[in-house]
Amino acid sequence: MAKRSPEFLICFLIVGPCLALWGCGTSSRFCGLACGSSTQPSPFLYATTTSSQIESFSIASTGALTPLASSIGPADSQSTADEFGLLLFADSSSNEVVVQSVNFGTGALTPAPGSPIPLGSTSSGPNSIIVGPFGQNLYASEPNGTIVGYSNPGTAMMTVLPGSPYAAGFAPTQMAVAQLTSSGSSAASLYASDSGDPNGGILAFAVASDGSLSPIAGSPFATTPNAAPSYLLSTSNSGGDQFLFVSLSNAGQIAGFSIDNATGALAPIPGSPFTAGKGPGMLISGIANELIVINTGDHTVEAFNISAIGVLTPNGSPAAVGTANAGIALQLERTQPSSPLFAADTAASSIDIVNVDSSSGAISAGETVAASSPPLQLAIYDQFPLP
Numbered sequence: 460m461a462k463r464s465p466e467f468l469i470c471f472l473i474v475g476p477c478l479a480l481w482g483c484g485t486s487s488r489f490c491g492l493a494c495g496s497s498t499q500p501s502p503f504l505y506a507t508t509t510s511s512q513i514e515s516f517s518i519a520s521t522g523a524l525t526p527l528a529s530s531i532g533p534a535d536s537q538s539t540a541d542e543f544g545l546l547l548f549a550d551s552s553s554n555e556v557v558v559q560s561v562n563f564g565t566g567a568l569t570p571a572p573g574s575p576i577p578l579g580s581t582s583s584g585p586n587s588i589i590v591g592p593f594g595q596n597l598y599a600s601e602p603n604g605t606i607v608g609y610s611n612p613g614t615a616m617m618t619v620l621p622g623s624p625y626a627a628g629f630a631p632t633q634m635a636v637a638q639l640t641s642s643g644s645s646a647a648s649l650y651a652s653d654s655g656d657p658n659g660g661i662l663a664f665a666v667a668s669d670g671s672l673s674p675i676a677g678s679p680f681a682t683t684p685n686a687a688p689s690y691l692l693s694t695s696n697s698g699g700d701q702f703l704f705v706s707l708s709n710a711g712q713i714a715g716f717s718i719d720n721a722t723g724a725l726a727p728i729p730g731s732p733f734t735a736g737k738g739p740g741m742l743i744s745g746i747a748n749e750l751i752v753i754n755t756g757d758h759t760v761e762a763f764n765i766s767a768i769g770v771l772t773p774n775g776s777p778a779a780v781g782t783a784n785a786g787i788a789l790q791l792e793r794t795q796p797s798s799p800l801f802a803a804d805t806a807a808s809s810i811d812i813v814n815v816d817s818s819s820g821a822i823s824a825g826e827t828v829a830a831s832s833p834p835l836q837l838a839i840y841d842q843f844p845l846p
Contacts, residue, residue, distance in 0.1 A: 502790055502841035503527070503566035504801060506810065506834035507536035507548060513559070514830055515566055518790050518839070522799025522812055524828045530568040533557050533575075538587035538633075539838045542594055545571055545613040546838060549588045549599070554578045556588060556599070558613045561840055573615025579607055579624065589634045592647035596620060596670035600631035600651055608670055620670045628662050628679060629655025635691035636666070637701055641720035648723030650703055652688035653679060659686035661705060661716070665723055680725040683732055686710040692742035692750065693718065694765070702769040704750055706739040707732060713739055713752065715769050728769040736761060736777060738784075745789045745798065746820035749774065753802055755784035760802060760813050762822050775821040780804065780811040786836035792817065799825065803834040810834055 501517040504524060508514055513532035516524040533550035536557075540547040546568065548557040558574040561567075578585060578599050585599035590612050597612035606627040608620035631651040639646040647666040653659075660679030664672040682688055686707035695701045701718035703725060712732035716725035738756025745751055750763045750771060759777035766772070785803035792798045797814040800822070804811055812825035 501566075502839055503561075504788065504790070504810075505539075505546060505568070505838045505840070506803060506830060507532065507539065507836045508534070508830070508832040508834055509805065510534055510832045512832055513548070513568060514832060514834060515568065516810075516828075517566060518799070520792060520795055522790065522792075522795075522797075522814070522825065524801075524810065524812075526831070527566055529831065530559065531570075532559070532568075535835065537836055538585070539836055540588045540590045540597070540612075541838065541840075542590045542597075542613045546840070547588060547590070547597070547613050549585050550575060551584055551586070554581050554584045554601075556585075556597070556613075566840065571613065573617075576615070576617055578609075581605075586630070586632045587634055589636065589649075591649065591670065592636050592638050592666060596666075598634060598649060598672075600627065600634055602630055604629055604631070604655075606631055606634075606649075606651060606664075606672065608672060610670055622671045625664070625672045627651055628653035628660060631662060632688075633690045635693040635703060637693040637703070637718055637723065639718075639720050639723055640699055640701075648675065648718070650691055650693070650725075652691055652705060654687050654689065656688075657684060659683045659688050659707060659714075661688060661691075661703070661714075661725065663723055663725060675723050677724050680716065682714040683707055683710045683712060686712065686714075686732075688714070690741045692744060694744045694750070696748060696765070696767060698767065700767070700769070702728065702765065704742055704771075706735070706742055706752060708738050708740065708755075711735055711737055711739065711756075713742070713750075713763075713771060715771060717769055730770050733763070733771040740784070741787050743787055743789050743800075745791060745800070745815055746817070749820040751787070751789065751800065751815070751822070753780070753783065753787045758782050758784060760787065760800065760822060762815070762820055764820070774819070778813050778822045778824040780813060780824065781809065781827060782806040783811050785834065788837035788839045789815065790839055790841065801837055803837055805833040805835060808833045810837075
């Protein structure tokens with residue numbers, strides 16, 4: 460049966476204990492507490508936009524979207540995160556994080572106390588945000604070659620972590636986290652793509668018990684020269700082996716690494732980098748042992764099977780998604796033969812739906828839903844996600 464990646468869950472998901480994409484730093488999914496209700500609410504899809512609003516939709520079991528009232532939010536937000544009933548949006552125009560509380564029943568968003576939360580003295584940024592392992596800390600990659608860290612993410616009590624900001628190459632962009640199962644229940648690592656590194660470097664950090672970051676030996680780990688690494692995804696298989704996948708936007712490839720479960724160090728997977736479409740962007744994991752990527756240069760979504768050692772092989776043919784070139788989000792379904800994958804189409808001001816077969820993981824193009832404002836990044840709220 461399909462499983463959700465641990466990053467997207469609060470009751471269990473919401474980014475901490477149990478979070479979704481383990482990593483991509485841009486698309487997330489989470490759950491709220493049941494609050495005693497016997498009726499299961501619909502999950503909700505949220506889209507950042509080019510205007511100062513967050514668009515909201517309810518998701519039917521068939522994947523159909525119903526527009527809801529929009530909310531005020533930062534314009535052009537390229538990264539979202541979530542934590543304990545909150546959605547966090549990066550506001551790169553002011554180097555702040557906008558925090559919204561989610562109504563579990565209606566999906567309505569309301570500003571959280573203390574929002575927006577400043578991230579420091581940098582004049583612009585962040586490039587992306589992510590809630591770290593166990594939901595304890597917030598990390599933001601900055602265009603000045605640093606990552607800043609804060610405790611108590613999404614609250615007015617956010618405080619700077621020891622040693623923050625942390626030196627992080629030339630221009631860290633997207634991030635991912637992994638729990639290191641061989642090093643104890645609290646050991647973890649954080650990874651960031653460095654788009655300014657001529658070797659396509661991936662920065663790797665050990666996460667200390669206080670949330671502070673320190674470089675892992677061998678960091679940065681090279682991919683392909685001038686490949687412009689962007690989105691990251693950390694995932695694991697049933698045997699406990701962990702992998703990190705990186706979209707190489709300029710090279711039309713996906714780099715794959717195995718993660719050392721004791722140290723967090725990276726080692727290239729045999730055959731890496733793997734060929735993808737033009738301009739691969741956000742990565743997401745849905746059906747067990749599968750990776751899905753949106754190719755922003757040729758406007759397709761394609762799926763790959765992940766072997767026991769992390770080797771990627773195409774699963775069927777890519778699905779066309781109009782002119783979609785932004786974020787993706789996957790809503791796994793228990794009772795339907797397929798699960799809907801949503802792709803943001805900024806140019807057409809719409810959201811394209813791709814059907815992901817619940818058994819095989821094969822993908823096929825679905826319908827397109829109009830958006831009132833051009834969507835950028837997507838996030839899903841699900842009160843009862845798959846275990």
